[in-house]
Each structure stands twice: as C-alpha cells, then as structure tokens.
Amino acid sequence: MAVAVMSPLVAERIWALPIGAAPVKFLQYLIFRSENGGALPSQREMAVEYKVKPPTVSALMEPLFELNLVLRSRAEGRGGNRYRLHPLAAKYESVTEMEAAFACALEEMKSGKLPTIQLPEYRAAPPAEGRPDLRIA
Numbered sequence: 001m002a003v004a005v006m007s008p009l010v011a012e013r014i015w016a017l018p019i020g021a022a023p024v025k026f027l028q029y030l031i032f033r034s035e036n037g038g039a040l041p042s043q044r045e046m047a048v049e050y051k052v053k054p055p056t057v058s059a060l061m062e063p064l065f066e067l068n069l070v071l072r073s074r075a076e077g078r079g080g081n082r083y084r085l086h087p088l089a090a091k092y093e094s095v096t097e098m099e100a101a102f103a104c105a106l107e108e109m110k111s112g113k114l115p116t117i118q119l120p121e122y123r124a125a126p127p128a129e130g131r132p133d134l135r136i137a
Contacts, residue, residue, distance in 0.1 A: 004036055004091040005098050009119060010069070016120045019063040026050070026060040027069060031091060037101065038090030040070070040083040067118040088117045 010031070017024055029050060034040050043061075047054045061083075064070040069089045072081045084090075087105035092098035108114035 004093060005095055006031065006091045007089055007098065009117070010089045013119055017067065017069075018120065019067070023060050023063045026057075027064055030064075030070065030085060031089070034085050034090060036091055036093045036097070038085035038087060040085065043081070043083070068115040069117060071115070086117045087114070 010027075014024060014027065017027075030040060030046075033046070033049065040046070041049070043054050043057050047057045050057065052060075061070055065072065069086055070083055071086055072083050074081060087101050090101070092101060105114055109116050
C-alpha cells in the first residue's frame with residue numbers, strides 16, 4: 001500500500017491557523033480520514049467516527065468553512081451537503097498527483113471557480129529553490 005503525501009501548505013502551518021484547538025484537531029482527523037484528493041464522508045459518518053453529535057461536527061467545521069479549508073456543496077439526489085478538503089489542503093497518492101492537483105486548483109482559483117484558501121502568511125519567506133520537504137500523511 002502506497003503512503004499518502006500530505007499537502008505541505010497546511011501541514012507546516014496547521015497550528016498557526018486563526019482558529020481554536022478543537023477545530024484544528026478536527027482538521028487533522030479530516031485530513032487523515034479523507035480520500036486521496038480530499039473527498040470526505042457525510043456529516044453523520046463523521047459524527048459517528050469522531051464520537052460526537054452531528055451539531056458538534058457542524059460547529060467544528062464552521063471555522064474550516066470560513067478559511068475555505070473544507071468546501072461544501074449540495075449533494076445531488078439525496079439532499080444534504082457533500083464535503084471535501086480544498087485541493088491545497090488534501091492528501092494525495094503521490095507527489096506527482098499533488099503537483100497536478102495544485103496546478104489545476106491554482107487555475108480554478110484564478111478563474112474564480114474555486115475559493116482561495118485562507119492560511120496565515122509566513123513570517124519568513126519559505127525557501128525559493130527546490131521542492132518543499134513533503135510530509136507523509
């Protein structure tokens with residue numbers, strides 16, 4: 001089984017997010033639980049797995065929606081919402097898959113089809129050359 005590659009954009013700044021510790025821990029769970037590419041289970045499934053009630057999942061996800069780390073859309077056919085991690089916050093099967101998804105996401109953000117992820121800025125500029133040190137999810 002291949003080891004997933006976690007987005008360095010979120011991994012390196014997860015504890016600097018302007019949200020409380022509980023939503024940060026829930027984001028860690030979401031990243032771990034997500035499919036490669038960011039698809040997430042239903043809110044009901046998340047509540048069962050995280051051992052909380054669905055309104056608690058809603059409360060934990062709200063700051064993640066505000067930062068565009070988690071995206072929601074209406075689920076066709078069955079009603080309710082469908083959830084996924086922003087492509088820049090998702091994990092991927094390989095570095096190549098992640099780089100392709102990032103390129104597509106950047107184009108979609110430029111065109112307005114995808115919201116911009118709201119992450120805190122670096123206090124110091126990241127290295128300009130070479131690939132970032134990618135973390136394994």
